[in-house]
Amino acid sequence: MSDDRETKPALALAEPPKRLLQRHAVRPGRWVWVLFGLQFVCLIGIAFQLRRRPTADTMVASADEREQLRATALALEERSLSRAAAETWRAYLRRDPRAADRAQLLYRVGRLFLESEDYGAAVVALVEAEQLAADDTKLQARIGPKIVECLRRLGRYGEVGRELSRQVEVDAQVTGRGAVLASFAGESFREADLDRLIERTVDRALALQPRGGLEVQREALLKQYQSREARQQMLQRLLERELFSRRARELKLDREDDFAADRQVLETELLANRLVSRELEKIQPTDVDIESFFAAQQDAYREPETATVTALKSASAAAAAAQLKQINSGDDFRRLVEASAQQEAETTFTLSRGRSHPELGDVSTVFELEVGAWTKSPVVGRAGTWLALLQSKTPGRVPDLTEIRLRVAADYRMRKQQELLRGLLAELMDRYDVRILDSAAQPAESGGGQKNRESHKPNKSE
Template sequence: MMNDERKIDLRVDVPPGRLQRRTTSGAGGWYVVLVVLQLLSVIGVAVLLLDDGEIGKPVAEPGRPVSKLRTLALELENKSLELAAARTWEQYLERFPGAADQAEILYRVGRLYMQSEEFERAAATFVRCEQAGPDDELKSRIGQNLVTCLRRLGRYGEVGRELSRRVETGGADVKRGRVLATLAGEELTEADLDRMVERRVDQMLSLQGGHGATMRQSLLQRFSSPEMRQQIFQELLQAQLFTRRARELKLDSKEGFLQARAALEENLLASQFQAHELDKVQPTDVDIEAYYAAGPDRYREPEAMRVVVITLSQDEQPQSLLADVKSSEDFKRLAAQRSSHPGGDAAPATEALTIVRGQDHFELGKTDSLFELETGEWNREPHTNGERRFVVLADDRTAARTPPLSEIRTRVESDYTSRKQQELSRKIFEELMDRYDVRIVSLPGTAGNEDTDPDDSLDGKQGESSNADQ
């Protein structure tokens, strides 16, 4: 909604003079009064007959200053009465057609009609707004919303396509990139695909509570590969076709669709609010350094070792296999020969792996015993994991270490931000519980007591929660 920056101060003065005259003569004076009253009655009936008869349309009081109409329209907006607010703004413009901010008000009315899902009225209002001579910035916004209205109305003909080309691209001189496809005469271009990629990334960040230019840029880079762009293009084309057919079938007016959209809107609004509030967490260099210094051990990296593994077949014995192996280089050559052996099952897999002390390996299982090997040494007895058996060479190892902050700064910043956002989320939740006077009577899955007073139940739950937090 645009800001109400310019205030119009118009006064409708009462015409000078008296509206009726005193008379001392009985019959003649009363006759004039009766004639005037009859004329006023006829005028009133005519006004009612000419009125459009729309239910709920705010009616301006005779003689009400236009400034009060403006105040009324703003008050209706604040109370989320979009349709009534739009009609009041229209009355304001009828009373004051020369308003300096006429284009801005018409854009406001169009947006209010869109929020009320009166897309045909909104489209007509945006056309009026274009004719009111808006500036370039407002003209761009008008065009985007007008195209949205036409699409919501299922108007995919030539008018919609021309409006889309004229408005969304800013004119014929703007290059839209290579044409990827045409849909009923409307072009889908590289620029359309780029916008869809950006919307996809922004939606992912919104739903996942992500934020920050770095994360957004990383996701955009992931979606820039030719394979991903081809996949998104197929989705774009499919979405366009499915959406058009669905609107033709009036599926967007079905009760199931409306309910699902309402539920999605609530979840999306909650996610948007959370992202908006959590975005306030912006760590400084001092915050990051203090967080790292308070617990560097949490970033300590355990000892790791790179090993070369030969998988033994069922009856194969390591002594006979390794009879000619005298050094680690001999072991690696044997492993390489078995890896390239064409005999299929006769030559089980051989590979180089990295194992970490204290962590199970997905293939080797528990690996602590392997860390007893010296570098360049291999085990003489098979290492087992279930029914599988291995011969393992300790090829290289990395000692346990705590990396300096400069090496893991991004990770530390992410951990700090995540922790502060969790704290902020809990604080916001508690504040909103108080703001909206939430009283928990009983929790689902617990035995309820019908005689329990709601306030007592709430106090008990809060006490339990406090103990748990402590």
């Protein structure tokens, strides 16, 4: 048996091949995973930076885009497209958030939204502009009234009072505005405010006049408003207008279609008058202009021959003929005048050659008389029959320029205004390609058979 143990082979079970490989495989260390992670992060960072890094072409394109937006906004403003211009300026500011003139542009955006009646958007832009313009007192002074106007248009009258109080606390510019005349909804109305209202009222009235150079008339009108009664009337009109308009906005009357149409008509008239006034300001005659105009128009300023007469009025032609028989001299004529029933009435008249008198009518026969002579036959006028005694004659003359300089200057200005407006109209008709159709001046034919015939456009030489 011992031999059997010695000859038995020594057998042992080995590990399976797969498990043996797993057992002897080398696992990577933690530092390898850290290295892989760092490399991955670096690659992502490099890719992100390369993507964000602007090239020269993209920088130029961005600058070109901003310039294009700015030019577009200005062009829209010139065409009175306020809302579109405001939105374009907004887009410009989004492209250039660090613009040096951001506060001024935001004020511009607010003003444009105010013009387009988007008062909420206007307040947002104005408030942001006010925050950025902390060191610009001039800009702040322009922003404040616009915010107040927006709040008024929105019907937030309580906020109007608070906003005005805040502005007063900020700049404290109340001194010099005079005493408080009235207050409503927290808003104070002072003497200086009334003065500005009077000036604007007078200026608007004069702006509708066709003639310029109305400084003297302006001063005279302003002087009329210096009395206590006139100022009280103006204040009363202001309060009525303000309170009535506030109530109308509360009732949404400004949202009605016919109100918008009426406002459009009024706006058109105001804009047209403002353009005309601005153009007429260009007419500033010099001394040489006035002297040359006077020299060329002397016949227009020639004063006619005048005559001073004493008139004897009669009830009829027969009565005048009877009176003539009693007149042998000028003294006889005067005695009859004194003895007549017209003692308290006017008997002395100044007549002009070639001009009819409102009472005596045609007075041409008087200028055929010599001084001291009287009419030898009754004359029938508008006020009855009369006789006349010629007291004196003054020959016609051209007055010196110093006597009528204001009149000549006004006539010169009127002539130049007419020429300027005709030229301006012709220029604008050409600019906007206006053509007037012949049929516009003709009554419409029944059946609509009339054809429009295009007339020529007026030119500057016409």
